[in-house]
Amino acid sequence: MANAAGTNWAANLAYSAARLHTPSSVDEVRRIVAAASSIRALGSRHSFNSIADGTEELMSTAALTGPVRIDREAMVATVGAGTRYGELAVELQSAGFALANLASLPHISIGGAIATGTHGSGDRNTSLAAAVVGLEFVTAGGELARYDAGDPNFEGMVVNLGALGVVTEVTLAIEPTFEVAQSVFENLSWNAVSENFDALTGSAYSVSMFTSWQNLDVFDMAWLKSRVGSDATPTLFGALPAQGERHPIPNLPAVGCTPQLGIAGPWFDRLPHFRLNFTPSNGVELQSEYVVPRRFAVEALAALRFLSAEIAPLLQVCEIRTVAADDLWLSSSYGTDVMGMHFTWKQDQPAVEALLPALEAVLEPFSARPHWGKLFTTDPERLAGLYPKIGDFCRLVRDLDPEGVFANPFLDLNVTGAAASRR
Numbered sequence: 293m294a295n296a297a298g299t300n301w302a303a304n305l306a307y308s309a310a311r312l313h314t315p316s317s318v319d320e321v322r323r324i325v326a327a328a329s330s331i332r333a334l335g336s337r338h339s340f341n342s343i344a345d346g347t348e349e350l351m352s353t354a355a356l357t358g359p360v361r362i363d364r365e366a367m368v369a370t371v372g373a374g375t376r377y378g379e380l381a382v383e384l385q386s387a388g389f390a391l392a393n394l395a396s397l398p399h400i401s402i403g404g405a406i407a408t409g410t411h412g413s414g415d416r417n418t419s420l421a422a423a424v425v426g427l428e429f430v431t432a433g434g435e436l437a438r439y440d441a442g443d444p445n446f447e448g449m450v451v452n453l454g455a456l457g458v459v460t461e462v463t464l465a466i467e468p469t470f471e472v473a474q475s476v477f478e479n480l481s482w483n484a485v486s487e488n489f490d491a492l493t494g495s496a497y498s499v500s501m502f503t504s505w506q507n508l509d510v511f512d513m514a515w516l517k518s519r520v521g522s523d524a525t526p527t528l529f530g531a532l533p534a535q536g537e538r539h540p541i542p543n544l545p546a547v548g549c550t551p552q553l554g555i556a557g558p559w560f561d562r563l564p565h566f567r568l569n570f571t572p573s574n575g576v577e578l579q580s581e582y583v584v585p586r587r588f589a590v591e592a593l594a595a596l597r598f599l600s601a602e603i604a605p606l607l608q609v610c611e612i613r614t615v616a617a618d619d620l621w622l623s624s625s626y627g628t629d630v631m632g633m634h635f636t637w638k639q640d641q642p643a644v645e646a647l648l649p650a651l652e653a654v655l656e657p658f659s660a661r662p663h664w665g666k667l668f669t670t671d672p673e674r675l676a677g678l679y680p681k682i683g684d685f686c687r688l689v690r691d692l693d694p695e696g697v698f699a700n701p702f703l704d705l706n707v708t709g710a711a712a713s714r715r
């Protein structure tokens with residue numbers, strides 16, 4: 293049956309798989325995978341491209357939740373892969389624990405977020421995938437496998453693009469709960485950003501700068517999330533504190549946003565931009581994101597200014613963040629601290645896709661890696677060249693899934709096919 297699985301969150305993609313399963317136990321996952329010749333895991337549907345799609349069957353992880361198991365000695369929490377970060381956060385908080393960081397939206401599934409290298413912001417904060425210390429997944433043929441940090445190839449398994457199997461359980465590093473105060477500053481001058489980039493992004497635990505690429509003299513806003521008790525009270529290079537709460541997209545009501553105005557609160561209610569109990573928008577948007585090694589940050593931003601007249605008409609807002617290096621093979625911050633340039637576009641996909649090659653050409657000298665779950669048009673050959681361990685990842689895929697049960701056209705084009713042509 294066509295469109296049996298419906299659409300992604302933004303509704304810019306109708307999944308083409310003919311069948312959707314929603315198992316609620318690991319045994320069920322094993323049985324379904326063992327019987328399938330082509331199947332893909334589907335998380336909370338927040339990706340904007342066809343990375344999750346499958347030609348035959350999809351398996352929603354929405355019911356793979358179950359109770360959170362906290363190991364206080366080891367400081368880890370084990371959780372069903374379909375659990376959303378916001379749901380885990382509430383459980384952790386009530387037990388006195390926290391995750392180091394979260395993405396802008398708490399509604400995203402843990403299995404889906406780690407599969408694409410989803411990240412938040414912060415000079416010393418790694419991608420969310422880097423908090424993973426253990427994975428359980430069902431491999432092709434329906435076997436249940438468990439891998440832990442330190443096992444051979446573990447660094448290749450976490451940002452897995454759904455290519456290795458269906459992750460059923462994830463074990464994450466946790467820490468004692470902490471409080472965060474969020475402050476928004478307005479009209480941060482471009483010159484201040486160019487001249488003080490490191491000081492700016494280092495001025496709080498997590499910093500995001502927003503521009504609509506319309507006024508090239510200032511960034512519209514900077515959002516500073518400071519850990520209470522460890523960061524100094526923020527002051528910001530001449531930018532003034534906002535006089536009320538703000539939404540990242542100028543002029544939208546802030547009702548669904550996490551509390552601001554410097555009022556301290558629990559980590560999970562400040563680190564994302566959006567509250568768990570609100571839908572931040574109705575999904576009428578598209579997203580792209582490119583990360584560049586941090587040493588190119590100021591140069592890359594300056595280069596993009598020349599494309600501002602083309603970017604601005606299609607844009608809702610652009611967010612600049614930083615992410616610390618990790619050693620996960622397909623993470624966009626593999627081996628290097630990065631700056632991310634995230635674009636929330638208006639939902640005009642033909643126009644956005646027509647602009648992306650020009651945007652990618654501007655960023656090419658800076659070795660820009662696109663977000664796996666967002667729109668990009670980067671040449672697959674070039675993409676493969678941006679990931680030194682992509683050949684090892686393809687070997688892992690062949691070892692664990694020799695028949696290509698978890699393959700799909702997105703992976704064939706962008707990962708497995710491109711890497712193969714480089715050998």
Ligand SMILES: Cc1cc2nc3c(=O)[nH]c(=O)nc-3n(C[C@H](O)[C@H](O)[C@H](O)COP(=O)(O)OP(=O)(O)OC[C@H]3O[C@@H](n4cnc5c(N)ncnc54)[C@H](O)[C@@H]3O)c2cc1C
Nearest residue numbers: 335336337338339395396401403404407410411454459665
């Ligand atoms: C409003 C919004 C805000 C966002 N904010 C951020 C942000 O702050 N930072 C950021 O980096 N990204 C962000 N994203 C992007 C998002 O985090 C990624 O696209 C992420 O992959 C979505 O997770 P998902 O559960 O929806 O996965 P899906 O989109 O359903 O799937 C993505 C991939 O994960 C695989 N997958 C999912 N579950 C499993 C599993 N259990 N086992 C194996 N593979 C699995 C799928 O096969 C697919 O390859 C945002 C997206 C939206 C819509």
